[in-house]
Amino acid sequence: MMSSWFLALVLxxxxxxxxxxxxxxxxxxxxxxxSVRPGTCPVGGRDLVKRILVxxxxxxMHQHIDEDHEGKCPICNMNLAPMTRELQWFCPDNPxxxxxxxxxxxxxxxxxxxxxxxxxxxxxxxxxxVLFMAPNGYNHLEGTLDEEGTFRLYLYNDFTKPIDATxxxxxxxxxxxxxVSGGEYLSAAVxxxxxxxxxxxxxxxxxxxxxxxxxxxxxxxESMVTGVGAAETNTLILPEFRIPETxxxxxxxxxxxxxxxxxxxxxxxxxxxxxxxxxxxxLMLALNAREGDKVSVAAKKLIRAAWLLDVYGDMxxxxxxxxxxxxxxxxxxxxEAARAN
Amino acid sequence: xxxxxxxxxxxxxxxGAFTGALAHEGLPSDYNFRDDxxxxxxxxxxxxxxxxxxxxxxxxxxxxxxxxxxxxKMQVLGEQMPPWLPVDGVGAFRHxxxxxxxxxxxxxxxxxxxxxxxxxxxxxxxxxxxxxATEWAMGTPDLVLKAEADxxxxxxxxxxxxxxxxxxxxxxxxxxxxxxxxxxxxxxVRRATISLGDSCEGxxxxxxxxxxxxxxxxxxxxxQELPAGASVAVELLYVKGxxxxxxxxxxxxxxxxxxSDSALAVSALRLSASHTFSESVELLAIYPExxxxxxxxxxxxxxxGDAEAILVIEHxxxxxxxxxxxxxxxSLPAGTVLRxxxxxxxxxxxxxxxxxxx
Numbered sequence: 001m002m003s004s005w006f007l008a009l010v011l012x013x014x015x016x017x018x019x020x021x022x023x024x025x026x027x028x029x030x031x032x033x034x035s036v037r038p039g040t041c042p043v044g045g046r047d048l049v050k051r052i053l054v055x056x057x058x059x060x061m062h063q064h065i066d067e068d069h070e071g072k073c074p075i076c077n078m079n080l081a082p083m084t085r086e087l088q089w090f091c092p093d094n095p096x097x098x099x100x101x102x103x104x105x106x107x108x109x110x111x112x113x114x115x116x117x118x119x120x121x122x123x124x125x126x127x128x129x130v131l132f133m134a135p136n137g138y139n140h141l142e143g144t145l146d147e148e149g150t151f152r153l154y155l156y157n158d159f160t161k162p163i164d165a166t167x168x169x170x171x172x173x174x175x176x177x178x179x180v181s182g183g184e185y186l187s188a189a190v191x192x193x194x195x196x197x198x199x200x201x202x203x204x205x206x207x208x209x210x211x212x213x214x215x216x217x218x219x220x221x222e223s224m225v226t227g228v229g230a231a232e233t234n235t236l237i238l239p240e241f242r243i244p245e246t247x248x249x250x251x252x253x254x255x256x257x258x259x260x261x262x263x264x265x266x267x268x269x270x271x272x273x274x275x276x277x278x279x280x281x282x283l284m285l286a287l288n289a290r291e292g293d294k295v296s297v298a299a300k301k302l303i304r305a306a307w308l309l310d311v312y313g314d315m316x317x318x319x320x321x322x323x324x325x326x327x328x329x330x331x332x333x334x335x336e337a338a339r340a341n
Numbered sequence: 342x343x344x345x346x347x348x349x350x351x352x353x354x355x356x357g358a359f360t361g362a363l364a365h366e367g368l369p370s371d372y373n374f375r376d377d378x379x380x381x382x383x384x385x386x387x388x389x390x391x392x393x394x395x396x397x398x399x400x401x402x403x404x405x406x407x408x409x410x411x412x413x414k415m416q417v418l419g420e421q422m423p424p425w426l427p428v429d430g431v432g433a434f435r436h437x438x439x440x441x442x443x444x445x446x447x448x449x450x451x452x453x454x455x456x457x458x459x460x461x462x463x464x465x466x467x468x469x470x471x472x473x474a475t476e477w478a479m480g481t482p483d484l485v486l487k488a489e490a491d492x493x494x495x496x497x498x499x500x501x502x503x504x505x506x507x508x509x510x511x512x513x514x515x516x517x518x519x520x521x522x523x524x525x526x527x528x529x530v531r532r533a534t535i536s537l538g539d540s541c542e543g544x545x546x547x548x549x550x551x552x553x554x555x556x557x558x559x560x561x562x563x564x565q566e567l568p569a570g571a572s573v574a575v576e577l578l579y580v581k582g583x584x585x586x587x588x589x590x591x592x593x594x595x596x597x598x599x600x601s602d603s604a605l606a607v608s609a610l611r612l613s614a615s616h617t618f619s620e621s622v623e624l625l626a627i628y629p630e631x632x633x634x635x636x637x638x639x640x641x642x643x644x645x646g647d648a649e650a651i652l653v654i655e656h657x658x659x660x661x662x663x664x665x666x667x668x669x670x671x672s673l674p675a676g677t678v679l680r681x682x683x684x685x686x687x688x689x690x691x692x693x694x695x696x697x698x699x
Contacts, residue, residue, distance in 0.1 A: 039404065281446065288442050297430035299442035304418050307449045311418070 217318035219268025273313035281306035301331035370454025388553010397582030478555030482597030518601035564604035
């Protein structure tokens with residue numbers, strides 16, 4: 001982790017400090033441990049250090065590229081993707097002097113500012129595939145599928161830097177995956193897609209994981225199967241929506257979100273589940289406030305289901321997503337029954 | 342603990358993930374610990390999750406609670422915490438520990454949204470974090486029963502049930518309107534089942550007590566009659582947290598009883614399968630002896646009426662077995678049938694004629 005961090009430091013370019021920054025307190029060594037206030041690191045007990053984070057756009061393949069707007073990578077022409085980076089102040093003539101806040105260099109000049117990648121600041125696919133976060137909170141993994149039916153799995157660390165895939169025991173649809181190119185990725189022949197979306201279930205044993213295996217459901221639309229180009233990048237902001245005036249309109253809006261969830265789940269678009277799920281949640285809370293105990297049982301189920309869809313959507317686990325959606329469906333039925341009485 | 346924190350961080354920093362959508366998770370929650378989270382913890386969790394309490398961690402200060410944010414998230418989403426077995430929407434009971442929809446949302450939003458602290462707690466608020474009070478919640482009991490010897494919880498005991506038989510020494514029958522357990526070692530006493538007689542097996546349950554419940558009483562100004570010379574059996578469940586693992590511990594818990602000359606003595610029945618009431622009754626409490634493998638459904642069928650569920654438990658947990666005291670007495674006319682999906686349950690009730698006479 002540290003080597004990646006310092007590599008990024010070397011590559012970092014000067015940036016302007018954005019208004020869209022926020023502070024976190026990180027462990028000096030275990031940098032994926034964080035807090036929003038000063039304290040001590042739960043691993044090792046050292047004092048947390050303050051860091052200032054900023055949202056920016058960078059190239060999935062060239063992380064030193066750092067822009068404050070969408071665009072193309074000047075090196076490979078890939079679409080720039082949103083990332084979270086860390087701001088750092090330094091002295092050009094004294095590279096060992098680093099600061100998390102503005103300051104002065106020994107020669108009296110103002111410190112320069114630059115941004116560096118940080119853990120979990122980049123969740124963008126590097127090979128045009130589907131990228132998930134692992135339940136262990138450290139690894140990321142990306143799967144690609146080509147027209148000949150070769151599935152490749154790339155393993156990354158918490159900085160989304162490639163790591164040796166050899167120690168990972170992986171099977172896809174019960175076919176063991178084998179390391180290729182000295183562990184650059186794992187590969188298996190799963191058969192050319194005959195229909196779309198193409199679905200494959202991957203089970204991964206992470207080194208040192210408490211749980212034996214983690215499940216990931218990779219689902220590829222036809223446009224993703226060539227394995228070239230960057231994944232599509234969408235809006236940065238959860239779209240705003242208005243809570244309707246009447247209870248009937250709110251219920252109708254919830255049903256629209258339900259239909260959207262069904263569609264996303266049918267197509268395996270796990271990362272987008274949170275949008276209709278959390279909108280349905282906010283709608284249900286509004287309905288609960290209007291109608292009280294009458295819908296409270298349905299409301300409790302839907303709130304739980306929405307957050308579970310959010311959590312498991314991020315991890316790409318079909319089994320957990322479908323279980324969460326079943327709870328969502330139960331809440332819809334409960335709501336209809338409650339309002340019918 | 343650290344792993345849980347890491348996961349929380351992952352959730353927080355999942356912004357910009359996957360298809361490029363910058364998830365809501367990257368934004369700080371609008372809720373903060375002081376104004377929004379601590380009141381929920383204090384209301385639903387502080388019985389155990391307080392300094393010196395039965396749970397292995399307190400949730401009442403920011404620094405204590407934050408490392409557990411991800412654990413809180415998963416426990417709440419999984420309906421593991423707060424522990425409350427009855428299904429929502431069926432029956433209304435005292436000491437209910439379930440969260441409202443809004444409370445669930447606030448907690449999860451905060452755990453995912455960078456766990457803001459808000460204004461630090463004041464000195465007065467911090468004083469509330471002192472270990473659980475050693476005074477009786479019911480005031481000074483009319484009778485305090487205490488074992489003659491300590492209960493030993495050995496080094497190798499992680500979880501232990503122990504039955505204390507406590508003679509009351511009462512010269513005449515009296516009606517007990519409230520019971521309370523004062524743990525000798527509050528960090529490990531997880532439950533007490535108070536029964537009438539000199540055995541904890543199959544005895545008539547008078548009350549159950551869980552940490553944080555304080556004084557336990559029935560609804561409707563009623564109570565449990567203790568005959569002259571009666572003994573009370575108290576089954577204590579001890580569970581060690583990790584800080585106590587491997588330790589040899591001793592406990593000398595006390596049982597406090599408050600009597601009332603005006604309280605109506607309840608009747609108790611041990612039911613199997615179904616029961617038809619020949620008289621009108623006011624149902625007060627239910628104590629199911631649950632089969633852990635089967636869901637429980639208890640319903641009443643009033644004459645000419647449909648079946649109405651009054652208690653449903655889908656997932657049993659032995660640790661949280663308790664007597665369910667109805668929030669208000671449930672009137673059941675003569676001829677009402679009470680049906681059980683499982684073989685055995687105790688009920689407390691009063692014949693309606695008794696309440697009318699009063």
